[in-house]
Amino acid sequence: MAIYHLSTKPVSRSSGRTATASIAYRAGIAIKDERTGKEHDYTKRKGVAHTRLHTPNDLKIERNELWNLAETTETRKNSRTAREIVVNLPHELSGRLRMMLVNDFAKDLANQYGVAVDVAIHTPDAQGDNRNHHAHIMLTTRKLERLESGRVALTDKSQLEMSNTQLKERGLPSAREELKAIREQWANITNKHLKEAK
Numbered sequence: 001m002a003i004y005h006l007s008t009k010p011v012s013r014s015s016g017r018t019a020t021a022s023i024a025y026r027a028g029i030a031i032k033d034e035r036t037g038k039e040h041d042y043t044k045r046k047g048v049a050h051t052r053l054h055t056p057n058d059l060k061i062e063r064n065e066l067w068n069l070a071e072t073t074e075t076r077k078n079s080r081t082a083r084e085i086v087v088n089l090p091h092e093l094s095g096r097l098r099m100m101l102v103n104d105f106a107k108d109l110a111n112q113y114g115v116a117v118d119v120a121i122h123t124p125d126a127q128g129d130n131r132n133h134h135a136h137i138m139l140t141t142r143k144l145e146r147l148e149s150g151r152v153a154l155t156d157k158s159q160l161e162m163s164n165t166q167l168k169e170r171g172l173p174s175a176r177e178e179l180k181a182i183r184e185q186w187a188n189i190t191n192k193h194l195k196e197a198k
Contacts, residue, residue: 018036019138024041027063027120028120054107056145080161085138088133088134089121089134092197094197104189106119115160116144118138
């Protein structure tokens with residue numbers, strides 16, 4: 001039976017993490033962090049089954065450009081540069097159907113919050129449970145928009161990154177309520193895909 005799991009955590013400088021290193025590891029790619037000059041190369045990493053970048057309104061931007069932008073847009077030494085969501089993918093679905101499921105969810109998040117959403121599907125570890133298919137979904141903390149100049153930029157903090165005070169001022173649900181809604185959204189979309197696959 002499909003086991004439900006969705007967890008989320010920030011990628012923040014205060015814990016020594018960067019968006020560039022995080023996505024390089026999750027996607028199994030190489031990225032040079034333009035802010036620190038450090039090269040993150042995980043091209044030899046095994047177990048990455050699929051990656052895909054989703055942007056609001058299908059804005060065109062390269063993965064390394066996006067996550068370097070996420071790093072350079074934040075100026076404080078304790079800044080959050082990304083948010084990561086980890087979900088279990090039902091082993092009952094085929095690889096293609098798992099890919100469709102997580103990309104449907106990521107696309108919804110990109111359009112709902114106006115952020116870029118980067119997906120990396122990982123296969124189970126050889127030593128672990130062979131049903132442990134899962135996805136790492138990285139979201140920018142700011143909205144990705146095209147400016148009047150034509151340049152694509154990260155602008156205002158997304159709803160997911162606002163404080164409860166800011167959310168209340170705008171008449172939006174609290175951070176806790178919003179996470180609950182995302183969890184429900186994942187459950188619903190997963191159940192829909194499982195039902196369609198019978």
